[in-house]
Amino acid sequence: MLDTGHFTLETHLDEIALANDEFLSRSIGDRFGSAGFLSLKRSRRLYDNRAMIGVRMDKWLWAARFFKTRALAARACELGRIVSNGNEAKPAREVHRGDRLHIRTEAGDFHVEVRELSEIRGPASVAQTLYYETEESRELRLRLAEERRAALRQGLLHEGKPTRRDRQELNRLRGRF
DSSP states (O other): OOOTTTOOOHHHHHHHHHHHHHHHHHHHHHTHHHHHHHHHHHHHHHHTTOOOOOHHHHHHHHHHHSSHHHHHHHHHHOOOEEHHHHHEEEEOOEOTOOOOEEEEEETTEEEEOOOOEEESSHHHHHHHGGGEOOOOHHHHHHHHHHHHHHHHTTSSSSSSOOHHHHEEEEEHHHHOO
16 A cells, blocks of 8 residues: 555555455365365466466376376376377476477377466366367368278277177287187
8 A cells, every 4th residue: 555545556456466365265264274275276377377388298188188187198108109399208298388299099199289388177178278289180080080980880890899709800810819
């Protein structure tokens, strides 16, 4: 507050923000204990991510919803299914804005450019803003999905678990037994 007896708008807004943070931390802390205040601080990182320089690869892949768990994202990195700027990525490697990633998942191959960083998994609409998928990648995935649907319609592929006969035929084709 200023000594002149008048508020400047900036001073007034700062005081309101401090009072609001104090109120929220107290009311959340009363309801949920000290963990409530920590979750309030964590939730801000989802939207205030401009200050981030880098995020672990497995965290970013999980936050961008390429994998359901961080463990699956880390496993994909260890198996060499993630390539960052032409190099195989390890789970602890940092992702930066502008990095180009090649991600191989069950859903298909993705060629993406990192636009935003986040280590918090949010809704799918927010996750889609974290990256830009190239047109070639999108077209290739759609074409492969259409080919798979056509193969299912023609009976070349079976949906679900293979039967005993299917497994035996696959083993013969692969040279086993």
